[in-house]
Amino acid sequence: MTDEHAETPIDDPLVAARIEKYRAGAERGGYPYRFDRTDLAAELHERYADLEPGAETGVEATVAGRLMNVRDMGRLAFGVLQDVSGRIQLFVSKAVLGDEGFADFLHLDSGDWIGATGEVIATRKGELSVRVSSVTLLAKALRPLPDKWHGLKDVEARSRRRYVDLMVNEDSRAVALTRARVISELRRQFEDRGFIEVETPVLLSQATGATARPFTTHHNALDIDLSMRIATELFLKRLVVGGIERVFEIGRIFRNEGVDSTHNPEFTMLEAYQAFADYTDIMDLIEAVFSAVAVAATGSAALTYQGRLLDLTPPFRRARLIDLVAEAVGEDVSMDTPIEQLRALASRRGVAVDASWGSGRVLFEMYEELVEDGLWDPTFVTDYPKEVSPLARAHRDDPELTERFELVIAGSEYANAFSELNDPFDQRKRFEAQAAARAAGDDEAHPVDEDYLRALEYGLPPTGGLGIGVDRLVMLVTDRKHIREVILFPTMRPEQ
RNA sequence: GGGCCGCUAGCUCAACCAGGCAGAGCACUCGGCUCUUAACCGAGGUGUUGUGGGUUCGAUUCCCACGCGGCCCA
Structure with a gap:
């Protein structure tokens, strides 16, 4: 031919x-x-x-x-x-x-x-x-x-040839449409509350705002190496400094890490910052947003996820991280518990600890290993140790903790939020602690961001902020257990 | 990164364990049918068995390497 x-x-x-x-x-x-x-x-x-x-x-x-x-x-x-x-x-x-x-x-x-x-x-x-x-x-x-009855089943083929998947598998079309509804509803929820949507840079000379490895690339004309963003956090807070008091971004984030059922190298995150609010205000906000999204996507705030009832009707349970760890190990623990005792407790429960870690990191790891998986109903896990929360403001009642929470649903994290750290002196100390961890070999520790510190020196009002993993939220309301089912073109090795 | 599993017709799957002409359904082609709903009835051909190598008279089958993917673990 x-x-x-x-x-x-x-x-x-x-x-x-x-x-x-x-x-x-x-x-x-x-x-x-x-x-x-x-x-x-x-x-x-x-x-x-x-x-x-x-x-x-x-x-x-x-x-x-x-x-x-x-x-x-x-x-x-x-x-x-x-x-x-x-x-x-x-x-x-x-x-x-x-x-x-x-x-x-x-x-x-x-x-x-x-x-x-x-x-x-x-x-x-x-x-x-x-x-x-x-x-x-x-x-x-x-x-x-493909076969008019069986459709296209092969997971690899469905992901690579999504166009075929969409034409023959009604489920796949439904997920794509629901994803659009979720994002639309998220945008509406924030806009209705006076949040301004912005776009911040993807290409950065230094990726900051989260604990993760970035993708790196090179700008030829400027002849500089660039990293792709791993969070939008520090740019959005710069905008609050600039006077955009309620700001949000729904954007693609890139993390140079493995691919599994809940991780794709590029994924979608919503971050929002609200001046004059603290983390309890943000809990109220997240409750309202999550239940509204569930209703928009499924018609009800009460869902079935993986065969089990899951009710996203507010209010959600609120529990301190330390109390959850204490409950799990069956004895009282706190930031005052001697570090040797915490380490012994951790190793007795099979939680591996590094010698360089302080009490906060040990307690955090114990929480992640022993508690998180078992939380089914929506739970705000609050008051994370300062050591693992370099951007969160110190807790007003306990300087070793921060006013930070994560929203855990069905054993996974769906949101991370805090009363934002707005003290430039404290922020510098936190960055320096991260730099020390980095020097000690933790290549995911945050680098120092001097321009961000300069912004804080102009004054960040008291601010509450949040990040929501949009892909996971879509998984939740579409009852999918793999992230590739909610991303139209998931990252894959090239064919052949 | 490790363990286990998969890759056969356009699609969904057999045959592989224990080596001997590679099969079925759907799709497709031809014929029939004015109310079907995965239409039905009759007839017909499906192919680089992921790629490369090895063992063997003979490999889809056994062995090795590689590629892509899945599940679990880190």
């Missing part, structure tokens, strides 16, 4: 036959550049829900979509047309279309994009249909659809 189609697998007889039809169509006048549709499938189903079997409406409709299936009865055929809203049956009869028109319809292949016009009717069996009087082939599908 010609070089023009060298990349298509014309050795495959299924494809070769379709290419022939494609060329015949091209020679017969080509394919349209646009098409006027009057109705979506779902709109017709809604409007004519009560049509009696055999009823004729006298109303003409023009629909368009992908032809998914044809059932040929001889002088009558039924087609299934799928558009973005759903499916509608095409009632195709030789009596209406004539011999040639009917033959042309049967000449179509499943997968083709078509437009069809005709009267809206209900068949004798009661199926709402368009009784087709004219058909237009809008675009030819050269490749066959």
Whole structure:
């Protein structure tokens, strides 16, 4: 065949036959550049829900979509047309279309994009249909659809060829649409509260604001190495310094780390900062936002996740991290517990501790190892040790702790928030402690951000801030247990 | 990074354990059928068995390496 189609697998007889039809169509006048549709499938189903079997409406409709299936009865055929809203049956009869028109319809292949016009009717069996009087082939599908019953199941193929997954697996379409609803609702929740949406840089000379390894790249014209952001935190707080008192960003974050059921190297985070608020205000805010998102996505704040009831109706449980650890180990612990005693307790419970860690880090690790997995109902885990919270403000009642919380649902973290550290002197000390950890070999410790310190020196008002993992939130409301199911094109090694 | 598992027709899967002509359903082609809903009935061809090597008279099957993916662990 010609070089023009060298990349298509014309050795495959299924494809070769379709290419022939494609060329015949091209020679017969080509394919349209646009098409006027009057109705979506779902709109017709809604409007004519009560049509009696055999009823004729006298109303003409023009629909368009992908032809998914044809059932040929001889002088009558039924087609299934799928558009973005759903499916509608095409009632195709030789009596209406004539011999040639009917033959042309049967000449179509499943997968083709078509437009069809005709009267809206209900068949004798009661199926709402368009009784087709004219058909237009809008675009030819050269490749066959997967099995009409089993669809495309292979996880790798579904991820790599999401377009095929979307056309044949209704679940995948539903997740994609729900994700859009979640993000839309998140945006609405924050906008309605007066938050201003901004965009901050992805390319940075130094990635800060979280404990993570960045991707690095190079800017040729400037001849400088750049990192991709691992958080938006410090830029958003600079904007609060600048006077944007309520600010948020929904943006892609990049972390150069492994891929597993809850981690993709690029993922979506929402961060928001509210001047004059503390972390208890942020808890109230998160409760309202999470329940609203659940309702927007599923119709109810009470969900089923992985077969188990999960109620996101406020208020959520609030529990101090230290109290949860004490409960788990069966004895009182606090920041005053001697470090040797904490280490002994940790190792007795199988929690590995590093000699360089202080009490705060040991308690934090014990929480992560012994407590977090077991928290099913939404829980604000509060008052994290200062040692593991370099950007959170010291707790007003205990200088060894911070006013920080994480929201844990079904054993995983969904949000991280604090009363923001706004004291430039304290912030510098925290950065220096991080720098020391970095020097000691912790390459995920935060670097010192001098410009951020300079911003704090102009004055950050008392501020509450939060970060929400959007992908995980979508997983929660769509009942998916793998992040790749909620990311349309998850990160994968190249094929071949 | 480690362990285990998978990769066979366009899709969903057999055959592999114990080596002997690579199969089924859907899709596709042809024929039949004016009310189907995964339509049905009859007939027909599906192929670099992920890639490369080894053992063997003979490899989808056994062995090795590699690639891609999955699950679990770190």
